[in-house]
Amino acid sequence: MSQILARLFPPQTRRPDEVVIEIGIVLSMLFLVYMLTRLKKWGWLWREWLTSVDHKKIGIMYLVSALLMLFRGGVDALMIRSQLALPNNHLLPVGQYDELFTTHGTIMIFFMAMPFLFALFNVAIPLMIGARDVAFPRLNAISFWLFAAGAILFNISFVVGGSPNAGWTAYPPLTELRFNPGVGENYYLVSLLIAGIGTTITGINFMTTILRMRAPGMTLMRMPMFVWTVLVTGALIVFAFPPLTIALLLTLLDRLFGSSFFTLGHGGMPMQFVNLFWLFGHPEVYIVVLPAFGIFSEVVPVFSDKKLFGYPAMVGSVLAITLLSYVVWVHHFFTMGAGPSVNAFFGVSTMLIAIPTGVKIFNWVLTMWGGRIRFTVAMLWQLAFIPAFLVAGATGVLLATVPVDYQMHNSYFLIAHFHLALIGGTVFGVLSGMYYWWPKMFGFMLNERQGKWAFWIFVSGFFVTFVPQYMLGFEGMTRRMYTYPAGLGWGPLNMVSTIGAFVQGLGFLVLVYNVLWSMRYGERDLTGDPWNGRTLEWSLPSPAPSYNFAVIPAVTHRDEWWEMKQSGKARAYKVKSSAIRPIHMPKRSAMPFFLGVSFFVVGFGMVFSWWVITIIGALGVIASLLFSAFDYNDSEEIDPEDVRRSEASLGRLEI
Amino acid sequence: MPKRQSTRWPYRWIPLAVIVSSLLSGCGQHYTILHPAGPVGQTELNLLVLASIAMAIVIIPVWILLAVVLVRFRDNPRHKGTYIPKWQRSKFFEVMLFVVPLIIVAVIAVPTVQKTYALDTLPRQKDPLIIHVTSLDWKWMFQYPVQHIATVNYIKIPAGVPVLFKLTADSPMNTFWVPQLGGMEYTMPGEVLPLWLEANKPGVYMGRSGQFSGRGFVHMVFKVDAVPRTAFNQWVHQVKTTAPSMSVAKYHALAHFGYAGAESFSSYPAGTFPTTSHGFTLTGSSPMVMP
Amino acid sequence: MADRLYPSHGTGAMNQVELVENEDSIEISSLAPHFAVHKFPWRQVFGYVASLVLTAMAFILVINHVLPVSALVSVVIALAVLQAAVQLGVFMHLRESRGMAWQILVLGLGGFIALCVVAGSIWIMMFKSGVA
């Protein structure tokens, strides 16, 4: 018994700050349980959320998880920056610092950026293409619950058993048992594998949805740009996640079952992990940034009151980026010395990506040219993105210059580069999208004034944090350094950077305040079209009814809704009573939730090599699969009368 | 609206102020990468400068264009721009947007490829000094196969002579990096990678690892002491005569987790430099023997 | 809006079943012949015989070792690719679809990436440095 406890709570999870956090977690869980019981909300939670297969609700669950993970990853970042603020600082114990930068990176990429994007995919895509749900609603719920299982498993690591500590890239042989005997790396591998299955399913799901379920008349070249970017993101996921799965799986086999893939000795080849990891890792960058590009391509025309400039060029550049992103992965390890031919090839292919990216940026600016720009919060995030991403992209080209990369590899210059790209691209993008689609998700608006405060605080903190890090790179500071001596002159810039990080933290708090305040006092969106939008989702009431479209629209233009409004048809855009037929919708199901729980149990057992627990979980997985194989009763019909009633109550029915 | 206009300035100026002040201080010696002391580092810096200028040619006009657009076309009765909601195509722009970046990329790409190949070749006219580098947990071990001496956490090299480092690891991966002399390269178990560097002038240059390798990673630092040729020969002689020799047991002690100061050894056991099964050849020598 | 629907055929009686894109409908008519049912499964028998012959060729070539190694390897790989084409075309009904045959595009892209992964990895791991 005491042995089990010692494995569950090793010394590194008994540090004062961790204990405080543990108590906080337990208390907040108890509070949550108490509130749910007191308000008699358990049934509501189960029926409306945990078993839901409605894409809009799954989107909201992704959004809430992503915001929570943004908080956790952000706290990690602030602790990292506090430790680095001064030379020879020993604020954190040495091991804890390593855990923090590992969990920061992993959480921000896998458990913040991706679910945040999936939230927006789920919320917007079916509405934008005129569909009633995604192609595989139940698989969509499974994706979410697998993500949740992975995320929870990863997050309990710092309370139970110890966190991973080899960086988010987890290069072996540092992650092998010989150098890393704790359970932390198991957590990393298992939780990413579980979440990765969910992500792959999401990719397949959205690709199929977009390829097969567009409303009649919505040809490929009439799709909104966001739909295009989600389509290619789906393709990127589908092709990029298998290498990650294999890389993680092989490491896990090494650790748990004694194979010799990446070990030191026994013919192990750590290089191959790096190769596989970046075969995933580079497309991953575009997985998180292309949808953000798509969001900007929606936001800019709406708030400039103007058509998107150069739509065909935009589509072409998205496709070019997608294809190129598969032939650039070696630029993450030029310094592995694979030879000048390899390096030259991958250096040049990387530089080529700058061309379509540049085309996109110019097109956004030209979209604004001749428009009437409204500085809403969604638009402001976009406007901050352009300068930030330009710098990120330009420094990316510097890093693609192979000999320069030999100097800059793994230095703070690189850190600054990818934070500018990922925050300036992805985070600004998802926040822009969040403010933009918020009324469609919840039926009320986020307060613009507070949103602008959050924006200005966050963005100024952002530049103050990361611009000095470029300088630190020139000074020779490398990433993942726990501390540094005083004589190198790195102190002042690090201090500035830390201050900036705290300003960003403040910006995030203002944003949360903005959300909470608006939940209580926010303006209702009664029109369904608060921004004077251009695409089909704005033709629906906010929030959209469960079946989305009472009658599937026929599309005749790009920016269909805008054209309808221009031609005066929008006023008459009401549903004809006679056109309403029975609507076939998927039934809610407990299976996805149960599958998520089973995978969590499997994962937990594997982390500690407690095989009995793993087998119990595996039985749950098998039961879920068998259940869905024999379950033919997974959809239901909505009576046309119900649809008529609900449309009439929204004032949209024409008799 | 004009009120909000004014709040945009802080965000425009703060980073600029930081950049300017940092660039001014950039003349300081702290910016090691901007003060190379060898031909490799110098080549890399030249490319960095070239690429930075090319990128600035892109970035700055776009920033200006963006600012102009935002001022001219903001939704404000007094704004100057004409509203053209249907303008969405322009052959001229669409062609230029592909051609101009292509030219700029070509300007960077051509010298990049040239220098990538150039830096992969040792200068022919000089005989290099060969040093075998092994990264251990958490220290650097250097072996001079010709001189047959070994050091830990420091090396002496002759100035003005190219040094060929053959890098491997008996530990998790690290990168071998002396910023003032030139770029870094990985040290990996089971693989030998070559890297050549040269110091133009005598001096002490700091080296470190750029790849996280565990809790002692920040201690993976070493000193490179470039001295004139004669001083180097004297030092070799001195180490050979005065330093202790490295036994197999001593090597294993070094390979074990822990830190070390600077150490010298007059000899080392043969075959401690792990070799690869890939038949990799260096400097025209025959494939190394398996240990 | 009713004129944009077409009557259901009692297959699923689903509302969405009735809604099909333009391209879809055109594609289906052009694809219809591929779905035709024959009296005897000649295609399948042909596929089986072809796969057996291709496999046997590879095995015989390797056992007898008549070709130089590099040629042998290329021939074996070429036979494997042919075999894959037979399986895809004959057994997997690659061209069948309702509407645009997206799987051809997706599979093509997947094949390209698989090739990049295998060939790229081999190329990278050769470590052909020129420091000499």
Next chain:
Amino acid sequence: MSQAVRHLELPEQQLPLEFADYHESIKVTGFWIFLTTDLVLFACLFATFAVMRYDFANGPTPIHLFHMGPLILETALLLTSSFTCSLAIYQSRAQNKTGVLSWLILTILLGIGFVGTEVHEFISYVGLGATWHKSGFLSAFFTLVGTHGSHVTFGIFWALTLVVQLVKRGITPRTSRKLYTFALYWHFLDIVWVFIFSFVYLVSMTGGKMA
């Protein structure tokens, strides 16, 4: 639009059930995309095997291990099962339930034969001391071939559930779609096996280096 309707009415009745139903046809598209992820997954394992194929670490080499006998048997079994599986689809399109069931069960039996032979082969390797702990080469070999084997095993169980469903429900749009996707999966595994016996076994047995 009315144009399109006219085109559509005729052929749809001729479509096989799995395509005639709009929703089921979407699932076929989704399954093809899933197969491409599996394709890339196997490509990664092939790549790993390719780069580690000489990392014997003083352990056994292919020449010591691989033999033609089991390899020919496995290949014959899997190729034949691919053929029987395609006949099951043929019968499903002819609406012949008994035909579907018999060919499907034959496919399952052949699959079991394949997995059995492979397990036997692996056990004999382990008996020779060739465990995957021994070397990078063996780790990569066992993982690549084993992943294929476990895919086949999963396919066998999947086919068993299909047998039950077909017996219970007959040939409906849904069961025929499930059968069709299973067939895609099974033929895909056959393709993977073709590359395994070519790349892994035959090329290693030539003793030569791959280009």
